[in-house]
Amino acid sequence: MDSLLKHMVDMTGHRDHTMLDISVISAVQELAGAAQTRVFSIATVRGQQFIRSRAIINSGSPARMEAHSDHHGASAPILVCSELKACLARHDTLAERIGADGARTLWLPIWIGDKADTCLEIVHPIPFSSDTLHVIKGIVSVYRNFQNLLDYSERDSLTGLLNRKTFDDQLAKMLQAASHADMPLAQERRHPVSTEKQWLAVIDVDHFKLVNDKFGHLYGDEVLILIANLLQSSFRAQDRVFRFGGEEFVVLLRSTSLDNARRIIERFRSNVAKYDFPQVGNVTVSVGFVSICVSDAPVAILGHADQALYYAKSHGRNQTCHYDELVSSGLLATVASNDTAEFF
Ligand SMILES: Nc1nc2c(ncn2[C@@H]2O[C@H](COP(=O)(O)OP(=O)(O)OP(=O)(O)O)[C@@H](O)[C@H]2O)c(=O)[nH]1
Secondary structure, X not given: OHHHHHHHHHHHOOOOHHHHHHHHHHHHHHHHOOOEEEEEEEEEEOOEEEEEEEEEEEOOOOOEEOOOOOOOOOEEEHHHHHHHHHHHHOOOOOEEEEOOOOOEEEEEEEEEOOEEEEEEEEEEOOOOOHHHHXXXXXXXXXXXXXXXXXXXXXXXXXXXXXXXXXXXXXXXXXXXXXHHOOOOOEOOOOOOOOOOEXXXXXXXXXXXXXXXXXXXXXXXXXXXXXXXXXXXXXXXXXXXXXXXXXXXXXXXXXXXOHHHHHHHHHHHHHHHHHOOEOOOEOOOEEEEEEXXXXXXXXXXHHHHHHHHHHHHHHOOOXXXXXXXXXXXXXXXXXXXXXXXXXXX
């Protein structure tokens, strides 16, 4: 019982999804005496379900995060766990596979509302006793509630998008991980190591004050919600969309080429321009984007994207501008300061 309480205190002491994952698999592993415990994400891409391992613990070893770049490998079609696929289709909470040697693999999807995008997997050489199963289910319930709470604190209440604080955390983590690992971030702006990079786009609704003034704040709010929906449907599952504040949004685009980044951003911009907003009619957005360099400070990366956005705003709006192109064509100037570049 002491051990269970210790794990509960540990799990609920975290303010971070990764640490919560690590503590839940450590708790399950110890309390169930499992051979292996894993937590993975379940994502649907073009109608197909995939699983992606997030953290794992093997008997006798410490728990660890599953390190992988955001784009390549690491995902497996859910068909490798056919029992889990069937369980998800039934909206059920438990699936089991019995191996030829009698070993059990247990899957416990974490349902939040009618969505399960996280699952625990426990491998055990023999069947679990009903008491152990009861404890595991209890841990899963605490994990689900706490994940729900963390999710709530990371999101903007109007649009449901990730909020500014989450953006700050995720960009800092992305830069930190890239500086320790061989991730496809540009090392230096003039010498990219790969044609695939991470990108940051800042999006601002054009003349949004006019929408509020003419139609009122409720219609203004509805426009923001509909733009958030268009953002989520226009970008890919591995990209991250944030509401930065007011009528400004930020997208982190993962591992793609300049041409792809531009095409995806332009697809979104034109989706907004074509959309018939109830009552309000036509709304447009301007976008500034930049490649993320591991050597740049977050404030400099945002500053560059903002400069490109400002250029788009002051040259007609309803357009996408790429920071590096503006600089190389002489339309924006940079001044080298101590360790970053600044603009005037
Ligand atoms: N309805 C609504 N309005 C908001 C919200 N947050 C910020 N705003 C409004 O967004 C407007 C932003 O106006 P400005 O910064 O002047 O920019 P703009 O009118 O979009 O003009 P440009 O950016 O130059 O195209 C202000 O009127 C804010 O009150 C919100 O959550 N809901």
